[in-house]
Structure formats: structure tokens, C-alpha cells
Amino acid sequence: MTEGRVALITGASSGIGEATALELARRGFTVYGAARRVDRMARLTAHGVHVFEMDVTDDASMTSGVERILHEQGRIDVLVNNAGYGSYGALEDVPLEEARRQFEVNVFGLARLTQLVLPTMRAQGSGRVINVSSIGGKFYEPLGAWYHATKFAVEGLSDSLRLELRPFGIHVVVIEPGTIRTEWGGIAADSAVARSGGTAYARQAKRLAEVYELADRPSVGASPRVVALAIAKAATEARPRIRYAVPFGAKALLALRWLLTDRAFDWAIMRAYGPR
Incomplete structure (x- = not known):
């Protein structure tokens, strides 16, 4: 049963966040979609999603949104931490x-947003915290040091949090998307x-841009809805998995990472990303 359950989704103005908001609304959730760009969420409003502005770097913005x-609604059953972005460049070139x-x-x-919803979930004796990580939380690319560092951090944070919250009936789930057709x-x-x-890393930057350009092709990148369906499973299954890697190519790459030595x-990575 999902009727009456309340979900909060960050980064809901496009891509995975938008697709997830639509999917959970279709399944009967009362959905709140939050993002910095409210003007881009007219489609969500048309499907009954409550939209509002939230900046996840602004504590007052997050606090007022949860309040x-x-x-x-008097409750929050599902938090989907989807807001995030990928900022690339050689470590030498990226300003701190x-x-x-x-x-x-x-x-x-x-x-911080998780901190804000946890008192309510603990009082309810139930809840789902669904963190959108990436397969990039398990492997690495040249010029992606800072992005991968954040996703490795999300993976470790989620694992510790899962054990902390287990006694309170709260599930913590990690979503690990692979190549998805979004603005990312x-x-x-x-x-x-x-x-x-324009630096010593120019050839690597050019090659990385070529690789990511391929991801926008339907034959390579999957639809955001593939991730939304995985998030919906995490939000509704009685015993959700700890991690959902999607699509199939993501599972294959993670298996390869597990099998190969460093x-x-x-x-293998340099074969794919190395300068041509």
C-alpha cells in the first residue's frame, strides 16, 4: 500500500529526479519535488506533484521545506536524496x-536533509532513505577525482547510516546508476x-568529452525512467535490497571492477578514456 505515504525528492526538476517524482505519484504517493529551478517543474505540477524551491546547500531552505x-502531511515516509552534479577537470586544475x-x-x-527527516521517521517507526549514488562510487575515471570522491563518500555514509537506523525500522538504500541520458x-x-x-590535460579532457557525448545516444545511455523504477522498488518493497545498480551495463561494470586487479x-579505464 502506497496511498497516504509521503515522499520528498530532491533534484526533481529534470532527469532522474523528475522521472522518480512522476513514478511515485503514479503509484499513489503524495510526492513533494524539490529543486532550485521551480520554473522547470510545470510537468510535475500537472501530474499532482507538490513542487517547491530548495537549495541543498542552504540550511534554512532545507529546514523550511521539511517543516x-x-x-x-504530518509525516515523511520516503526521502530520495537525488540532488547532485558532476564537476570534472584535472585535480591540478580544479579550484578547491x-x-x-x-x-x-x-x-x-x-x-543534512537526512538529519532533518530522521526524527519524524524514528517517531513513525518506519521510513526509507534512498541515496542516489553512482557506479562512480565504486570505480574511477581520469579528471573525475572530486566527483568520485563525493560518491565514494555517499557509499560509506549510507553503509554506516543503514546500521544506525536498522533498530528504528528505517531502511537505507543506495541507487547506483550507470550511463543514463540526462543533463549530467x-x-x-x-x-x-x-x-x-587548455592545460597539460587537454587531450584527456577532449577524450572524456567524446565518451560522455556517446552517453546521450539512445543506443548507449538508458532512460532516466530505468532509475526511477529502481527507486520505486526501493520505496515500496517490504524488504528492499541494500543496493540497486541500473541498467544492466552498470551491473556488468561493477562486476568487472570486482574481478579485476587495480x-x-x-x-581497462585508460583504454576507454586515454587520449587517442
């Missing part, structure tokens, strides 16, 4: 200010070229 939901911002969005915003790839590629396109995996 609004509790005032209107940008590195800190990426951690603020991808890690600390996720952690273009933003990552553009940032790599902008920061490292040196062998380095070779």
Missing part, C-alpha cells in the same frame, strides 16, 4: 572552492573541457 511537508561546493551539494546537503553528462564534459581543455582495471 512545510510535516505541516501539510569548486571541490568544496561539489561536496556541499553531493554529500553534506544529502546528510553534458555538464561533466563541459566542466572538464572548461577547466583542463592495475588491470587501470588499464
